[in-house]
Amino acid sequence: MKKPLFTTSEWNFDLIQDVDKVLGDLAAEFGLDTYPNQIEVISSEQMMDAYSSVGMPIGYSHWSYGKQLLSTEHSYKRGQMGLAYEIVINSNPCIAYLMEENTMTMQTLVIAHACYGHNSFFKGNYLFRTWTDASSIIDYLVFAKNYISKCEERYGISAVEDILDSCHALMNYGVDRYKRPYPISAQEEERRQNERAEYLQKHVNDLWRTIPKSAATDTQKNAPRFPTEPQENILYFLEKNSPLLESWQREVIRIVRKIAQYFYPQRQTQVMNEGWATFWHYTLLNELHERGYVTDGFIMEFLQSHTSVVAQPAYDSPYFSGINPYTLGFAMMSDIRRICENPTEEDRVWFPEIAGSNWKETLQFAMKNFKDESFILQFLSPKVMRDLKLFSIVDNDEEEKIRVDAIHNERGFRKLRENLAGQYNLGNREPNIQVYNVEVRGDRSLTLHHYMHNRRPLGDSTPEVLKHLHRLWGFDVHLHSVDGNDIKQSFHCQQHPS
Amino acid sequence: MSYIIDRRLNAKNKSAVNRQRFLRRYREQIQKAVSDAVNERSITDIDKGGKVSIPGRDINEPIIHHGQGGYNERVLPGNKQFSEGDKIARPQGGSGQGGGGKASDSGEGMDDFSFTLSQEEFLDFMFDGLELPNLIKRQLSGLEEFKTVRGGIANEGQPGRMNIVRSLRSANMRRLALSGGKRRQLQELNAELAELEKIPESARDLIRYREVLELIAKLERSISKIPWLDTFDLKYNLMIKQPVPRSKAVMFCIMDVSGSMDQATKDIAKRFFILLYLFLQRNYEKTEIVFIRHHTSAKEVDEDEFFHSRETGGTVVSSALQLMQEIIKDRYSPEQWNIYGAQASDGDNWGEDSDVCRDILVDDLLPGCQYFSYIEITNNEHQALWSVYESIQQQYPDVFALQHIRGVGDIYPVFRELFHKKVA
Known part of the structure; x- marks a missing residue:
């Protein structure tokens, strides 16, 4: 020893x-x-x-x-x-x-x-590899901080604060889900920012050019919509097209947008990220103990704190606040190792391709190529569902009571897994809102559509958010909740900018 | 490879500016919370910092999220008794489904936002926007205060105050001035040299050529000998001290401690004076405070006795005013001092004494006073003193104020009313 x-x-x-x-x-x-x-x-x-x-x-x-x-x-x-x-x-x-x-x-x-x-x-x-650039983020944050404090000096704290408030309200809608931004350094960012400021201002004015056209009236209906495709990145849309903003305000929107983008992968990989880290601290520290680097006292203290980290209160406990990502992630990661090392009959049926494989490689594969939603869909095993005693409920406002639609039994496993994965799908969690149309030749109003999912309506703070949207857009803003082809609910913000 | 860095010695209040931003933004709400807190607190910790709460809904940051309704599926852990197909009644009082933890965003049931203010911040909010009215008499009071102001440029000074731009500019001027003639010669010679060099070597006047070369070399040497920077060039920023006129102010705190003042009334009076005392201590460091307590006779006391002693007796208000007048005559000449008075009483007074009070106030005190405030603490009908004072107020609306306090809750608002900053 x-x-x-x-x-x-x-x-x-x-x-x-x-x-x-x-x-x-x-x-x-x-x-x-x-x-x-x-x-x-x-x-x-x-x-x-x-x-x-x-x-x-x-x-x-x-x-x-x-x-x-x-x-x-x-x-x-x-x-x-x-x-x-x-x-x-x-x-x-x-x-x-x-x-x-x-x-x-x-x-x-x-x-x-x-x-x-x-x-x-x-x-x-893969999400972090695609969406964030670890080597330039600090540079970018420094640039952002300096830029914003410069704006505060020049335009006053309140003016900058107003724009930031509005951007923060829409931060979750400032993310590119499909296009990958490519990294640039802070100096480069600054140089480009100046170019961009000039270019943007011209570009925007062009969109709003108001040269009268003869016989414009009957083209109203046939005129192509602007934007031609609905836009999901609302902040990006505003940055590029909002008619009244000054160039520094566009740049502030851009900063908030970039930061939102930086955090986007973290929001999608919470379970995996925490599960992975917890699994490895558990594995590494036990290895330390096994090799005699640490004492028994150490391992007791460690286990005590580890256990409280991965504790999952039941749904009816006063401490319950949703599924603990540490618990779920750790249970799944450990379970993958178990399936690789000691597969049972059940595992061979459910996971034929990983049962009995090299656990380190399988875990690496899982960590690299999935996000929470797909990770759960792919790797949540019946054993974990049983251990956590998961069950799924349906709360349908057309039914009088809440229905239990799956529990941790043979019939329920697949359903449970799908539902749990759906719960981690950002697309389901956040209302799907897109920029639908701008009344380019009319009152310049902006129309957004909320595409309803499972008939779920928008929350109470929506009118407040619309006010922020209005501040950034400068003209009337309409938001329609759309289910199929019907408009179920509409929000409007028509006050004039103060 | 890992780097381990000890950051503990770095500044720890990196976020202080954000904290200030928050306090600035919610100034009104916090001020209200502070004034509530002032009324609730016991006398001894009225000036401590501490917990304040402002309504959570005011500081909410809205985001778009799903509301209740529609079709929701949710997976929960810890099943004990349910089987597939079971029906459960909806929990009362806000469904826990759907929003998942967003319940607090939905209007009413929201908690207040609580946080801790430091003592400094607390007092800032407490006395924000208050001032002593009519603080105008200022005078040069001798040695105490100076402010340093820039007084142009000097040729002498300490190295720390050296004006680099001016120094270099004057060095440049000197160099130009001293080398001007030589440069002109040099230019002429260079031109001549160029002429000479155009002529083919064989036909050139070699003696003159050599002479020119020599002269150029000599001139260049002598130009380069002119010192680049001379002590003569150095210029310094001159700082001069200006005496600052200072306003001297004195506040007379007059409290009735007669038998008619019951414990609760005295308590209110004390609270009022503690506020006044804190306010002066904080915002007018050099203000003098004179404490006078009276029943049938008045007495000048120190701060400790003023707030803590338990003497009692009948009531003659004029005794205190008389004492105040004597003290003014003795120590605080109205030509030099801004004089303030604050009087608190339950309005009870000895028979004809109220008229005596008026005479003293109108004839002697008010002409020399900047501001005199009277608060009456009573739940009963006003007595003679109030109506007398009311008539004085009508005569001197700028310098005389009176307010009525019923309970503890009125103290702070009345205090603010009496000392709020008047916009000129």
């Missing part, structure tokens, strides 16, 4: 370095491919700062981050909540924050979880 790396709970920089080295070697042994790590030790106040900027290391100033900070501070100081042990940023090098209050065990856990788990996920998963 060799001497453990550490025996007390106090940490110091040498220890962290040693532990990181050992974990790094182990991770490489397991075939994890990572960006270099930048581990930063911070205090709890700094952690609260990091919290408030939604995990971005550098953010522009906005009151909503202040609101976040105040509420975190308030609950933390009153002991109502603890802070996360770590925050990790999808950048190259991968930045991970460790809190100075953590014990050495927790630091080890966090390094395994963030610096090797999340890190390899960021580097491997």
Whole structure:
């Protein structure tokens, strides 16, 4: 038995370095491919700062981050909540924050979880590879922060705040789902921004050219719609086509849009990402223990915190707040390993192609090529459904009662799996809203369509959001909820800009 | 390869600006929350920072999401008793389905947004927009305050104040001036040289040619010897001290502690004066405060005694005004001082004393006073003192104010009313 790396709970920089080295070697042994790590030790106040900027290391100033900070501070100081042990940023090098209050065990856990788990996920998963560029994000954030503070100096804090508020309200609709942006550096971004400003202003004016045309009246009906195809990226549409915005306002929209795009993969891979990181901290730390690098006390402390991370309260528990992504992800990842190593008869029927295969390769494959929705559809096994005692309910407003339509039995597994996967489909979760038409020759009003899914209506805050949309567009805004060919509900915002 | 960095020594309030933005944006709501808090708090921690809540709906950031209704499927963990096909009654009070955690976005049932203000911020909000009215008498009071202002450019000064642009400009001028004649000669010689070089070497006047070359070399040497920067060139920003006129102000706090003031009334009066005291301490550091308490006779006391002593007796209001007048005569000449008075009483007074009060106020005090405020704390009918003071108020609407307080809840609003900033 060799001497453990550490025996007390106090940490110091040498220890962290040693532990990181050992974990790094182990991770490489397991075939994890990572960006270099930048581990930063911070205090709890700094952690609260990091919290408030939604995990971005550098953010522009906005009151909503202040609101976040105040509420975190308030609950933390009153002991109502603890802070996360770590925050990790999808950048190259991968930045991970460790809190100075953590014990050495927790630091080890966090390094395994963030610096090797999340890190390899960021580097491997196809969504992150396609949609985000880890090496340029920090540069871009610096550019954004400087640009916005320059705008504040020039146009006043309130003017910038108004635009940002409106953009934030539409942030989820500022994402390209199909087209991949390509990365550019901050200087390049700045140079281009100037070109863009000039070009855009001309381009927009062209769309609105108002040279009178003879016999324009009867073309009204036959005139092609603008945009010719419905647009799902509303912020992009506004940036390019909104008639009244100044060029700096377009640039602010663009910044918010870019940041939304950067977070888009994270929203689609929560279960996988957390599951992957949890699976690897669990595997790596147990390996550490097996090889005698750490003591039994360490493993007890680790298990205690690991268990609370992956705890899943039942649907009727007061602590229930949806399915815990850590639990589901960890259960599925561990289950894939189990299916590879010790497949049962059931597994051979359900997963003929992976039962008995090399577990490391299979996991890597799963991590690289899926997002939450497809991952669940592909890999959720009957065993996990049984263990979590999943059941599916239907709440149909045309029926008086809620119906249980599948439970964890032979008949229900496939249905359950489909429903659960659907629950992680962003397309289902977020209302599908697209820019439908602009009254180019009329009152310049903007019409959007909400394509209803399962007859679900829009929520109460929709009129508020329309006001923000109105601010960005400058003319009347109409939103119709469309089911098939019928308009079920309409929202209008016709106030004049103040 | 990993890098490990200790960031703990970095600035920790990276988000402070965002916090300020939030406070700025919700100024009105926070101010309201603060004024509620002031009324609820006990006297001792009235000036502490602390928890404030503002309505959550005001600070909501709207996003588009699904509302209730339609066809929803949801997968839940922890099944204990259900089998396929079971029907369950909808839970009352907002369906938990669909929005999943969005319940709080939907209007009413929403919690307030609570957060903690520091003491500094709390007081800022508490006294925001308040000022001492008519603070006009200013004078040069000697040595205390100076402000440094820029006073042009000087030839001497400390290195830290060196004006680089001016220094270099003057060096440039000097160089040009000193080398002007030589440069002109140099130019002429260069032209001549060029002429000479056009002539083929055989026909050239070689003696002159050599002479010209020599002269050029000599001139260039002597131009390059002119120093680039001379001590003579250095210019400095001149800073001069200007004395600042300062307004001297004194506030007289007059509190009735007679027997008719019951404990609750005294408590209210004390709260009022504590607010006044905090306000002055915070916004007018150098303001002097004189505490006077009276029953049948008045007495000047210190702050501690003013707020804590428990003396009591009958009531003669004029005694306090008289004392105030004496103190003014003694120590605070109205020519030099901005004089303020704040009086709190339950309105109970000795028989004809109210008329005496009026005489003192109108004849002696008000002409020298910037502002005199009177608050009456009572739930009963007003007595003689109030009507006397009311008539004074009509005579001197600018410098005399009176307000009526019924309960604890009125204190802060009345306080704000008395000292709110008047837009000129």
